[in-house]
Amino acid sequence: MGFLYSQLFVRPPYPTRSFDGETVLVTGANVGLGLEAARHIVRLGAAKVILGVRNVAAGEAAKEEIEKSTGRPDICEVWEVDLASHSSTLNFGDRISQLPRLDAAILNAALATPTFQLAEGYERTITVNVINTLLLGLLILPRLKATGLEKTPGSSAHSQPRLSFVVSEVHGWVAFPEWEMTATPMRELSDPTRAKMAERYELSKLLEVLLVQELAGHVRGSTDVIVNMLNPGLCHSALARDSGWQLRAMKLVLARSTEVGSRTLVAGITTGLEGHGTYMTDGIVSNNSLSPFVRSGQGQQAREVLWKELSMILEKTRPGIMQSVSNL
Numbered sequence: 109m110g111f112l113y114s115q116l117f118v119r120p121p122y123p124t125r126s127f128d129g130e131t132v133l134v135t136g137a138n139v140g141l142g143l144e145a146a147r148h149i150v151r152l153g154a155a156k157v158i159l160g161v162r163n164v165a166a167g168e169a170a171k172e173e174i175e176k177s178t179g180r181p182d183i184c185e186v187w188e189v190d191l192a193s194h195s196s197t198l199n200f201g202d203r204i205s206q207l208p209r210l211d212a213a214i215l216n217a218a219l220a221t222p223t224f225q226l227a228e229g230y231e232r233t234i235t236v237n238v239i240n241t242l243l244l245g246l247l248i249l250p251r252l253k254a255t256g257l258e259k260t261p262g263s264s265a266h267s268q269p270r271l272s273f274v275v276s277e278v279h280g281w282v283a284f285p286e287w288e289m290t291a292t293p294m295r296e297l298s299d300p301t302r303a304k305m306a307e308r309y310e311l312s313k314l315l316e317v318l319l320v321q322e323l324a325g326h327v328r329g330s331t332d333v334i335v336n337m338l339n340p341g342l343c344h345s346a347l348a349r350d351s352g353w354q355l356r357a358m359k360l361v362l363a364r365s366t367e368v369g370s371r372t373l374v375a376g377i378t379t380g381l382e383g384h385g386t387y388m389t390d391g392i393v394s395n396n397s398l399s400p401f402v403r404s405g406q407g408q409q410a411r412e413v414l415w416k417e418l419s420m421i422l423e424k425t426r427p428g429i430m431q432s433v434s435n436l
């Protein structure tokens with residue numbers, strides 16, 4: 109009911125907060141919600157907006173479109189990243205870490221596909237939406253934190269950096285029994301003989317929610333980086349282009365434009381300290397909108413199992429990376 113009410117009657121407020129002088133990263137910014145969020149951030153005065161895309165030509169077209177609609181040239185930079193690849197994600201994260209400053213990042217890129225395929229030894233949706241999205245978050249956290257410790261030029265204020273993950277209400281539409289069956293549920297979900305691809309996207313968003321909550325617990329907020337999760341609501345976009353008529357029919361009746369959905373993405377990177385570790389929907393913090401499983405003791409246990417497995421995978425990918433989280 110909450111979902112229907114929100115889709116039919118609620119519109120998140122139009123973003124107005126200034127990003128003057130800030131550097132912001134948006135992944136998956138060539139289309140859909142990422143493109144609209146980047147457009148808002150450029151319009152609101154950001155000094156630099158990195159469009160993290162896997163298709164550079166599509167990224168350049170998005171940059172041109174943003175420049176035309178905002179009248180602000182040379183703010184966007186198109187940087188390549190393929191989240192299906194560890195090495196591409198590592199190169200991109202390392203490049204981001206070299207930026208003179210990074211005030212905020214919206215990790216928005218994701219895929220939804222009914223086709224089973226492996227990427228880096230795990231089912232591709234899990235690799236892109238969960239493993240490498242978290243890897244990228246961990247890689248850029250030190251740069252975000254350092255920006256928070258520096259004074260904002262021309263003022264005595266310090267920036268309050270933000271790391272936002274784009275999740276979805278569909279995290280509550282799926283069960284995750286694998287967390288109790290094995291110490292390595294993501295490995296289990298990557299078995300082609302057992303993978304239920306019809307619900308894989310929803311499950312990937314549930315895993316992302318659980319892991320971002322755990323990450324926020326490690327980062328702690330306060331003077332550090334605000335870590336949060338954003339739900340844009342059901343929107344018209346290219347996502348789930350391969351899905352069946354049911355979703356297409358639901359979108360026809362209920363979906364928002366990507367511009368309206370992107371307002372929650374922009375709100376996510378303007379929230380105050382009280383937003384740390386929270387879930388935002390319709391542009392406001394709403395932890396009660398998290399699924400009953402996520403809020404339960406079992407959800408807490410599932411988080412810990414997943415975090416251990418993620419740590420093992422990421423330590424193999426970039427030795428020492430989990431230690432850097434404990435030092436944050």
Ligand SMILES: NC(=O)c1ccc[n+]([C@@H]2O[C@H](COP(=O)([O-])OP(=O)(O)OC[C@H]3O[C@@H](n4cnc5c(N)ncnc54)[C@H](OP(=O)(O)O)[C@@H]3O)[C@@H](O)[C@H]2O)c1
Binds near residue numbers: 136139345
């Ligand atoms: N649309 C909705 O109703 C809805 C609802 C709730 C949450 N969300 C979330 O919102 C976010 C954006 O979705 P959207 O609706 O805007 O979808 P979209 O239009 O399909 O955009 C997804 C973006 O992710 C990029 N991407 C996919 N695989 C990638 C990879 N391996 N490496 C790097 N980038 C990759 C895509 O690049 P290409 O263009 O090259 O494919 C595209 O830029 C997602 O996290 C999604 O889960 C969407």
